[in-house]
Amino acid sequence: MSNAIKSMKLYTQVERIHRDLESIGIGPSDPVSVDALTPFDQLHYFGTEAVDAAIAAIRPDATTDILDIGSGFGGPARYMADRAGCRVTAVELQPDLDAAAADLTQRCGLADRVGHVCGDIHDVDLAPGQFGGAISYLALYHIPDRAAVYRKLYDAMAPGAGLFVEDLYQKRPPSQGEAEILRDALYANTMTDLDGYADELRSAGFEAPDLLDESTRWGGFCTDRLDGFRAARPEKEAVHGPEVVEALDTFYQTMCDLFLGGTLGGVRVIARKPG
Numbered sequence: 001m002s003n004a005i006k007s008m009k010l011y012t013q014v015e016r017i018h019r020d021l022e023s024i025g026i027g028p029s030d031p032v033s034v035d036a037l038t039p040f041d042q043l044h045y046f047g048t049e050a051v052d053a054a055i056a057a058i059r060p061d062a063t064t065d066i067l068d069i070g071s072g073f074g075g076p077a078r079y080m081a082d083r084a085g086c087r088v089t090a091v092e093l094q095p096d097l098d099a100a101a102a103d104l105t106q107r108c109g110l111a112d113r114v115g116h117v118c119g120d121i122h123d124v125d126l127a128p129g130q131f132g133g134a135i136s137y138l139a140l141y142h143i144p145d146r147a148a149v150y151r152k153l154y155d156a157m158a159p160g161a162g163l164f165v166e167d168l169y170q171k172r173p174p175s176q177g178e179a180e181i182l183r184d185a186l187y188a189n190t191m192t193d194l195d196g197y198a199d200e201l202r203s204a205g206f207e208a209p210d211l212l213d214e215s216t217r218w219g220g221f222c223t224d225r226l227d228g229f230r231a232a233r234p235e236k237e238a239v240h241g242p243e244v245v246e247a248l249d250t251f252y253q254t255m256c257d258l259f260l261g262g263t264l265g266g267v268r269v270i271a272r273k274p275g
Contacts, residue, residue: 013244014096023239032107034082041075044137045221051076054164057270058133060086067131069121070139074101081113091117091124121149126156133162141168146190150204159275169197171265178263185254201271209271218266219259226252
């Protein structure tokens with residue numbers, strides 16, 4: 001799976017984050033702050049605003065262990081550890097993303113609070129009741145058998161622990177062409193409608209999951225992102241080169257088409273383990 005997911009253009013050319021940092025004067029071995037990283041290490045919609053929402057929902061503190069599934073460059077994990085003082089275990093499938101994330105965490109001085117684990121969440125050992133909360137941003141739809149992940153996650157969470165997820169869902173059945181795009185461009189493995197999503201959570205044991213439909217807001221974000229990216233294309237090409245920029249442009253356009261065409265939706269999930 002770690003190789004197949006590279007069909008998604010957002011996950012190729014991982015070294016671009018180092019070029020972004022170099023473009024603002026931060027070298028490849030320089031210390032870096034969480035705030036300096038946030039324009040580049042949040043691979044989800046609305047950046048740290050969405051992580052602030054998770055902090056408000058879960059309310060972690062220095063005694064809380066948080067699990068981050070599909071942690072990418074480690075942006076949400078570092079931000080949450082920095083702002084809330086909690087400890088975060090960041091699980092990422094892709095070795096290059098995981099290695100880059102661990103390096104950035106070390107350079108931020110947060111290695112004592114953010115631990116990086118490279119592996120498939122289906123296979124990672126999680127102790128029963130280990131975590132006081134869990135987060136995931138735009139990652140669970142990649143994972144085959146998401147329902148099994150929720151069951152495993154439920155067992156690994158302490159009674160009363162909160163769950164905060166942002167994910168993609170299917171608003172309507174895709175055409176054959178759209179299904180191929182979802183498979184190849186987004187590496188979508190578990191796509192359900194909102195009712196199906198809620199059923200997975202309830203079947204795992206989570207009580208009264210709250211699902212907020214973010215489709216309109218995320219569609220607007222995608223449109224604004226594409227417009228801003230194209231307006232800054234010369235500067236982007238100077239940093240990354242035309243091949244990387246074209247790949248990202250294609251991906252951003254694809255997301256606009258799927259959201260605005262009514263095939264794809266976005267959901268924010270807030271749930272809790274009873275106790």
